[in-house]
Amino acid sequence: MSVSPLVTVYVPCRNYGRYLTQCVESVLGQLYTEWELILVDEASSDDSAAIAEDLRRRQPDRITVVQNPEPIGLQKLANRVLGMANGKYMMRLDADDWLDEGALLLMVSKLEATPGVGLVYGNYFYTDAEGQVLGMERRHRLGAEDRAGHLPPHGACTMFRTRALKAVGGYSEDIDAQDGWELWYKLANRVGAASLDLPVFYYRQHDTSLSRDYQRLLTARSRIFARIGNGLEGGYKPTCAAVIPVRESYPGFEGVPYREYEGRSLLERAISSAAEASVVTTVIVSSQSQRVLDFAARLEAEGRVPVHARVLRDDLGTSSAKLPIRDIMLHAGHYYAELTGTSPDVVVFLSIHAVHRRTEHLEKAINVLRITESDSVVSVQEEREPVFAHGPDGLSLLNPGRFDDLSYDRERLYTFNGAILSIWWEILQQESLLGDKVAYIEMSPEDSLQIKNATMLGNRQ
Incomplete structure (x- = not known):
């Protein structure tokens, strides 16, 4: 009898205590039960740390809480979690979002059924700050509707093979955003990627959402492309x-x-x-x-x-x-x-x-x-x-x-x-x-x- 692979889900949280319980409960309620959860509090000034500790007590054998006395940023945080992760697969879930109950089951099944694929992601629901659904984002199907590779996966709720990311050195710590883009360009050509035409999580829109820092995202993309471009350097540089x-x-x-x-x-x-x-x-x-x-x-x-x-x-x-x-x-x-x-x-x-x-x-x-x-x-x-x-x-x-x-x-x-x-x-x-x-x-x-x-x-x- 085959053993179901473990999935490491990690949740970075900075002053999102008001959303954290719903986020964690969406992991507790997953149909797929072979998971571990790592909660990382980034020096929050609200009650995030206390809420995270209360949630840990629900399942102390599967939930770990990390307290950072100073915020270290998403990429450094992700690399630390990468070193702690026991799962064959790994996924980030933002503290203000939450999972559909079938999310882990669908993504693990896809990765297990396609060994040549190293990451998988799905569609998602947009919600307002109160959690009311506004609409669904239906991502373009890889290899069919997006052959150019211009639409990388969302940084959150993309599941990837832990070993594959370790093999490419994890995340670049000098880039402070757009980890989905970095994952895509580091792993897609190396191990392949797949998309699910189903919604797997709920993506909350509110004024403090990090994704609204437009200029920072564009700057991060420039750094990612510069890093990859430098990696292409060989004996010839195009004129x-x-x-x-x-x-x-x-x-x-x-x-x-x-x-x-x-x-x-x-x-x-x-x-x-x-x-x-x-x-x-x-x-x-x-x-x-x-x-x-x-x-x-x-x-x-x-x-x-x-x-x-x-x-x-x-x-x-x-x-x-x-x-x-x-x-x-x-x-x-x-x-x-x-x-x-x-x-x-x-x-x-x-x-x-x-x-x-x-x-x-x-x-x-x-x-x-x-x-x-x-x-x-x-x-x-x-x-x-x-x-x-x-x-x-x-x-x-x-x-x-x-x-x-x-x-x-x-x-x-x-x-x-x-x-x-x-x-x-x-x-x-x-x-x-x-x-x-x-x-x-x-x-x-x-x-x-x-x-x-x-x-x-x-x-x-």
Whole structure:
């Protein structure tokens, strides 16, 4: 008779005492009973510690309480638990969430039935702060609806083989969020992943939810991609030509590259952030105006920007105010080949108007291009407001979850923010701007800002 494998469930808690009892009772009520539970109090100032101790007394042989005198953060905490875990499988459950009674049974059954799979996750219910169900998040099915791997598992309530995570060194302790993304990219290609088309837990939405710290999550993703990108380094590093197209003036917006934003000209900001990226081989300023190129040369001579290339282009067949992006990228790629004798592996379009684009965004775009093996990567901003499209009966709402302040995976809409477009040279030459497999990096609304008229400069000059 086979022995049912043990599952280690751990619950980090910092000032979530009001939710902790429901969370733990959802583990006690599991249909699958071979589990151990580790409660970690992160120096809470509420009654979390006392509640955790009371819960431990219910089943002291299976529940362990760890008291941290100072908060150490999710990744360090997870690594400590990893060293304590006795289970063949392991899963984090957040203190403000709770499990469906069949969660462990379903996930263990999936992992036991598919030995080549190292992690499994399912759908979940969104609830309000009081626990009332708002809707269900139905994740995309791996390998079918999400072949690109852009939708990693949720960090909580993803079950994984403990040994697999130990084998890859556990969690990276310098990354303080997005442990689901790190699990995904560390384990998915190594041991495989599976998803369940069933809800397995309840995900509480409230003002103090850690998942609402949007900028922190995006920064953590950048660090994860940087770490994985560095791990790809071998004997060859792809060459990258970053082109900054510059039109001197637009109707109603004269002298664009010379305009200053927070003490630096738009062109100076664009060249500097691009040249500082370790993934960029050459920065190319491309313009129809010799005055613009002369200005760039002066910036370089004065030491205000790093060394870069400059190329004068004709109108490329257009007099429109809009830039023909693909033509400009091709022109820059050919110019790069003239300079170096070889074509670039990657060409990146960088808008001069994206004043908050930073070096880390550019490096993330190239890392994502390599890691996902996509044809191209675009920078996007998630549409956070309800969006409608014309239908046979009038307007059709494309993302109804936004009226409940929810972002369902299947309703997420993104707009190109114009900051970055990176593409493999071979794809660009195939009369395509994006190719077939398009990846993305998400930027915050603040980082997506584009200065398109003098009014937007305001007092920033």
